[in-house]
Amino acid sequence: MKTPSNSWVERSLQSVWHPCTQMQHHETMPLIPVSHGCGAWLVDMEGKRYLDGISSWWVNLFGHANPRINAALKQQLDQLEHAMLAGFTHEPVIRLSEKLSALTGGVLGHCFYASDGASATEIALKMSFHFWRNHGQTEKQEFICLKGSYHGETIGALAVTDVALFRDAYGPMIRNAHVVASPDARQAAEGESAIDVARRAAADMERCLQERADKIAAVILEPLVQCATGFAMHDPEYLRLVRALCDQYQVHLIADEIAVGCGRSGTFFACEIAQIWPDFVCLSKGISGGYLPLSLVMTRDNIYQGFYHTDVRRGFLHSHSYTGNPLACRAALATLEIFESDDVLAQNRVKADAITQALQPLAQHAQVKHFRQQGMMWAFDVEFDDAKDKQAAKTFSRRFFTQALQEELLLRPIGNTVYLMPPYILNQEEISLVGERMLKVFNHVMGETA
Ligand SMILES: Cc1ncc(COP(=O)(O)O)c(C=O)c1O
Numbered sequence: 001m002k003t004p005s006n007s008w009v010e011r012s013l014q015s016v017w018h019p020c021t022q023m024q025h026h027e028t029m030p031l032i033p034v035s036h037g038c039g040a041w042l043v044d045m046e047g048k049r050y051l052d053g054i055s056s057w058w059v060n061l062f063g064h065a066n067p068r069i070n071a072a073l074k075q076q077l078d079q080l081e082h083a084m085l086a087g088f089t090h091e092p093v094i095r096l097s098e099k100l101s102a103l104t105g106g107v108l109g110h111c112f113y114a115s116d117g118a119s120a121t122e123i124a125l126k127m128s129f130h131f132w133r134n135h136g137q138t139e140k141q142e143f144i145c146l147k148g149s150y151h152g153e154t155i156g157a158l159a160v161t162d163v164a165l166f167r168d169a170y171g172p173m174i175r176n177a178h179v180v181a182s183p184d185a186r187q188a189a190e191g192e193s194a195i196d197v198a199r200r201a202a203a204d205m206e207r208c209l210q211e212r213a214d215k216i217a218a219v220i221l222e223p224l225v226q227c228a229t230g231f232a233m234h235d236p237e238y239l240r241l242v243r244a245l246c247d248q249y250q251v252h253l254i255a256d257e258i259a260v261g262c263g264r265s266g267t268f269f270a271c272e273i274a275q276i277w278p279d280f281v282c283l284s285k286g287i288s289g290g291y292l293p294l295s296l297v298m299t300r301d302n303i304y305q306g307f308y309h310t311d312v313r314r315g316f317l318h319s320h321s322y323t324g325n326p327l328a329c330r331a332a333l334a335t336l337e338i339f340e341s342d343d344v345l346a347q348n349r350v351k352a353d354a355i356t357q358a359l360q361p362l363a364q365h366a367q368v369k370h371f372r373q374q375g376m377m378w379a380f381d382v383e384f385d386d387a388k389d390k391q392a393a394k395t396f397s398r399r400f401f402t403q404a405l406q407e408e409l410l411l412r413p414i415g416n417t418v419y420l421m422p423p424y425i426l427n428q429e430e431i432s433l434v435g436e437r438m439l440k441v442f443n444h445v446m447g448e449t450a
Contacts, residue, residue: 005045008033029398030405037064040423040430042410050410051430053438054421058227058259060290062338063425069289072334076327085113085324092329099336100283100298103268107277108298112316113324117258117284118152120295121220123318124280125156127299128218128252131306134314137214144208144219144251146201147182150228151220151256160220163229178212180204182226183234186370186381194235201234202241209249218252218279219245223270224374227259230417231379233372239274246279252303253278258295262286262335263345263424266352266375279303289335290423294328348376348424355426358435365439367446379419382446392448400445407437418442 009031017023018031035045040063042056043049052060062069076092083090097111112127114120125143132140145151145160152158158167160177167174183201185194209216223239226232246253255278260270262283267273269281280303284295307316322328338344356363356373362380363371371380384393397413404411411418420434 005033008045025398029402032405039063039065040426048408050405050408051434052423053404053409053411053434054419055286055423056290057285058264058421059285059288060423061262061286061335062289063423064290066289066338068338069291069331069334072330072337073291073327076330080326082322082325082327084321086319090324090326090329092326092333093324096329096332096336099333100296104277104281104298107300108281109301110299110304112297112299112318113329114295114297114320115293115322115325115328116152117256117282117295118154118157119320120258120282120284120297121151121157121160121256122154123297124220124254124256124282125160125218126318127280127297127303127307127316128254130316131252131303132217134306134309139215140217140251142212142215142217143177144180144205144216145177146221146226147179148184148226148229148232149179149182149220149222150226151222152258178208178216180208182232183238184226184232185234185372186232194233195237198235198238198241202238202245205242206245209245209251213249213251216249216251218254220254220256222256223260224265224273225260225270225377227377227419227421228414230381230414231372231377231419233374233379236274239271239276243274243276243278252280254280254282256282258282258284260374260377263339263348264376264421266349267345268339287335288328288331289338291331292325292328293322294325294332344424351424351426351431352376354428354431355420355422355434358431359420359438361435362439362442365442368442376424377419377421379417382416382418384416396445399448400441403441403444404437407441409434409437409441411438411441 012031013026033045034042036043040051041049042052080090100111101109112123114123143160147162149160149162151160153166155173159175161167162179181201181204183198185197188197243253255271257270265273271278279300281298288294307314359378362368367382369381369383384390393416396416400413
């Protein structure tokens with residue numbers, strides 16, 4: 001006999017501590033027990049479907065239960081599920097590292113592996129710090145991050161994350177970084193362009209570097225879109241300016257492409273849009289097609305060489321048990337194969353135009369501010385003016401999420417920013433559905449607050 005879905009919810013609430021959740025909110029907010037996935041859709045245990053408009057926390061690229069990734073994983077499962085990567089190596093990790101390096105034209109020659117995004121952040125920070133130490137520049141111990149930055153929630157990653165909600169409770173545990181202006185284009189004053197904002201933010205970065213470059217190991221940033229802090233988008237000029245500043249002041253540039261890499265921004269690596277290469281690139285989320293926890297840090301060869309020595313302590317003695325897991329690497333290889341064989345980046349350009357078109361009624365809505373897009377990401381803000389509205393603003397995100405579920409959409413606004421970050425496989429029918437239903441949900445929720 002099939003167990004009723006409400007009993008799965010009960011059992012989950014009794015036994016599972018859900019991530020990024022005030023568990024008490026589930027007294028009024030639905031918890032959805034997922035039965036299976038297919039393409040862009042997740043299906044719950046009662047057969048109700050939800051179009052995954054946020055790619056399950058930005059990881060899914062080619063749909064749930066993708067037959068090509070499934071087939072690759074099944075094959076890999078019969079061959080090798082896991083082997084430690086210290087002292088051993090295997091085909092999937094070698095082929096994946098070679099392919100990724102080739103995608104940078106060989107500029108970033110080595111890949112170091114972990115599982116989650118936050119671990120990749122920690123690895124890049126540690127590598128930069130340790131590189132300077134190996135180089136005899138032991139005073140270079142500090143980091144610069146941007147206002148509103150998000151690089152993960154482990155203690156080291158929180159040090160370069162500027163989101164009070166995630167940081168404040170752990171303040172005494174965290175080593176502070178220098179926080180400089182964000183190039184968020186929404187800050188443009190009357191008559192200013194996104195490039196003007198980028199230049200202003202770069203000038204702030206330069207002030208910090210002028211003062212402290214001899215103590216700074218690296219600048220870490222999310223190229224083009226600061227996703228977690230409300231999809232703040234900036235002009236690529238900012239990346240060019242920061243690259244030049246990092247060269248001038250001898251500071252590493254770490255590009256956290258965990259959310260914006262893997263085609264999400266329009267090119268495979270977001271930095272390609274600005275035609276720059278950083279010293280480190282962090283990838284995770286989409287790299288395994290949204291199948292398995294996989295993260296990695298790519299580095300330039302001079303960094304790799306800075307650790308290559310007879311002295312073991314000059315090596316990078318960092319590891320995780322599942323580093324370079326063959327299944328995860330095989331899922332990543334299958335994902336890269338789809339990029340190649342289906343010319344995904346070109347297809348996405350066409351699809352992105354269609355999605356922007358479908359969202360036009362929302363973009364033109366009087367209560368929608370700063371409608372914006374980068375590659376396969378869309379966002380807009382809702383402004384709440386008077387005091388009554390301000391009260392409504394506090395619950396906007398949860399009410400929108402709940403109403404969207406009624407319309408078969410999985411969407412989770414961040415504060416008063418609504419965003420869409422779907423898998424790359426939406427068809428025209430699904431694109432139209434998303435446009436129509438998002439508008440309907442928006443009108444409903446704004447009606448409630450009126
Ligand atoms: C830019 C960025 N960096 C790091 C992370 C952390 O990744 P994870 O949640 O896999 O630790 C995220 C997660 O959303 C992210 O968006």
